[in-house]
Amino acid sequence: MTPPGRLRERLRPASIRARLTWLVAVSALLPLIAGAALAAGSLRDYLSREARDYTSRTVAAVPRLVDGDPDAQLFYAAEKLRLDPRLEVSTGIEARPQHWEPGPRPPDQEPPHGNDLLSLWPWTDPAGRTPSLDYIQGGTEGRYLHVANRLQVEQGRLNRMVRLLAGAVLAVTAALAGATWFVAGRVLRPVEAIRTQFAELTARHLDRRVPVPDTRDEVARLATTMNSTLDQLQAAVDQQRRFVGDASHELRSPLAALRAELEIALAHPEHAQWTAVAEAALGDTRRLQSITTDLLLLARLDATGAEGLPGAQPVDLTALVREETGRRPPGRRALDLHIEGPDPLIVQGRHTLIARLLGNLLDNADRHAERTVTVRLGHDPARRLAVLHVEDDGPGIPPADRRRVFERFTRLDDARTRATGGTGLGLAIAHHIATVHRGTLAVTDSPRGARFTATLPCADLTV
Numbered sequence: 001m002t003p004p005g006r007l008r009e010r011l012r013p014a015s016i017r018a019r020l021t022w023l024v025a026v027s028a029l030l031p032l033i034a035g036a037a038l039a040a041g042s043l044r045d046y047l048s049r050e051a052r053d054y055t056s057r058t059v060a061a062v063p064r065l066v067d068g069d070p071d072a073q074l075f076y077a078a079e080k081l082r083l084d085p086r087l088e089v090s091t092g093i094e095a096r097p098q099h100w101e102p103g104p105r106p107p108d109q110e111p112p113h114g115n116d117l118l119s120l121w122p123w124t125d126p127a128g129r130t131p132s133l134d135y136i137q138g139g140t141e142g143r144y145l146h147v148a149n150r151l152q153v154e155q156g157r158l159n160r161m162v163r164l165l166a167g168a169v170l171a172v173t174a175a176l177a178g179a180t181w182f183v184a185g186r187v188l189r190p191v192e193a194i195r196t197q198f199a200e201l202t203a204r205h206l207d208r209r210v211p212v213p214d215t216r217d218e219v220a221r222l223a224t225t226m227n228s229t230l231d232q233l234q235a236a237v238d239q240q241r242r243f244v245g246d247a248s249h250e251l252r253s254p255l256a257a258l259r260a261e262l263e264i265a266l267a268h269p270e271h272a273q274w275t276a277v278a279e280a281a282l283g284d285t286r287r288l289q290s291i292t293t294d295l296l297l298l299a300r301l302d303a304t305g306a307e308g309l310p311g312a313q314p315v316d317l318t319a320l321v322r323e324e325t326g327r328r329p330p331g332r333r334a335l336d337l338h339i340e341g342p343d344p345l346i347v348q349g350r351h352t353l354i355a356r357l358l359g360n361l362l363d364n365a366d367r368h369a370e371r372t373v374t375v376r377l378g379h380d381p382a383r384r385l386a387v388l389h390v391e392d393d394g395p396g397i398p399p400a401d402r403r404r405v406f407e408r409f410t411r412l413d414d415a416r417t418r419a420t421g422g423t424g425l426g427l428a429i430a431h432h433i434a435t436v437h438r439g440t441l442a443v444t445d446s447p448r449g450a451r452f453t454a455t456l457p458c459a460d461l462t463v
Contacts, residue, residue: 360426368394402443
């Protein structure tokens with residue numbers, strides 16, 4: 001036996017169009033039935049009153065029987081009333097007086113009202129069960145004139161009207177259901193087109209977009225939102241594909257070099273310089289470790305960007321900048337630090353991530369600078385932002401490449417090798433760290449070289 005809940009699910013229309021049509025049909029049918037029932041009931045009362053009044057007036061118009069020739073009077077009255085097809089007349093004319101039994105006397109009160117005499121069901125057979133309105137006109141010696149209205153004419157009129165009302169109710173309901181079905185189909189046609197187009201989308205064909213109707217309604221806004229989401233999805237998938245390709249290439253190169261060095265040394269162990277082999281293998285291993293660490297950090301930052309920044313707390317950015325620049329090893333490039341603004345300068349975030357952002361910017365500047373790397377820390381009190389500039393006096397970055405440098409595994413200097421050029425993930429990590437801290441990182445204009453400007457929201461500014 002099918003459970004009631006599953007039975008309701010099976011009986012429920014599968015499409016929104018059918019559900020809406022069914023809802024409109026039922027919503028229209030119920031009040032129409034109620035109105036038709038009220039109209040039929042009012043008509044039944046009217047026809048019953050009309051039949052009563054008509055029969056009463058007709059019988060009252062017949063002359064009352066008087067002494068003299070009662071049989072002739074009865075014959076005259078009966079023949080006159082028999083001309084009316086709505087009335088049935090019976091008399092005692094053919095009966096012999098000695099065998100005549102007096103008929104029933106009419107009551108003194110008003111004749112039956114007849115409101116409950118007519119049937120509202122047209123399929124009822126009035127021949128065998130239709131009641132009547134009975135009137136008796138009495139005469140002398142017990143003679144009487146019996147007039148009956150069997151209400152067949154009124155019942156026929158009521159039946160025709162009930163059939164017309166039922167037909168009108170069904171016709172109006174069908175018209176409303178048909179109009180709803182047509183209009184719903186027109187309204188939902190763009191949705192079906194969107195569904196069809198969206199069903200054809202695959203990971204290899206993310207360039208397709210759903211059609212946007214010209215209606216400027218909810219369906220059009222839905223299609224626009226879906227296309228915007230598809231744009232973001234396509235960009236994410238393309239970025240992931242590039243990232244996977246670049247990562248596999250970056251990991252393959254040191255692995256291939258490490259394997260080649262070890263295979264050559266093992267092929268000729270007597271000629272191998274094992275110290276140099278170990279140093280080269282250690283360098284490739286460190287590079288693999290650096291790439292793997294950066295990839296894991298980017299994966300964590302990707303997840304952090306969707307869920308917020310856990311473990312955030314106030315960080316003294318002034319002390320952090322002094323600490324990170326102070327621990328840099330001395331080299332051929334001078335490091336110039338300028339602190340401008342309040343001390344301390346407090347931002348909200350994670351100390352290790354902000355330190356990694358500054359460290360990556362310093363590594364990039366040190367890699368491209370000719371003589372000097374300049375670090376400037378200030379604040380923007382109007383926007384409540386901490387502003388960090390890291391500049392170098394190197395060749396700079398062309399304006400067309402200022403956005404591309406933050407992409408993963410991007411190297412603008414093709415002449416430098418991977419051994420000296422880094423993993424290509426430092427600026428991407430720095431940009432991601434600034435983003436998860438609700439800040440920005442961009443390449444800004446500078447008189448010479450490249451200037452990276454990072455902004456972070458201030459938690460508290462104390463002068």
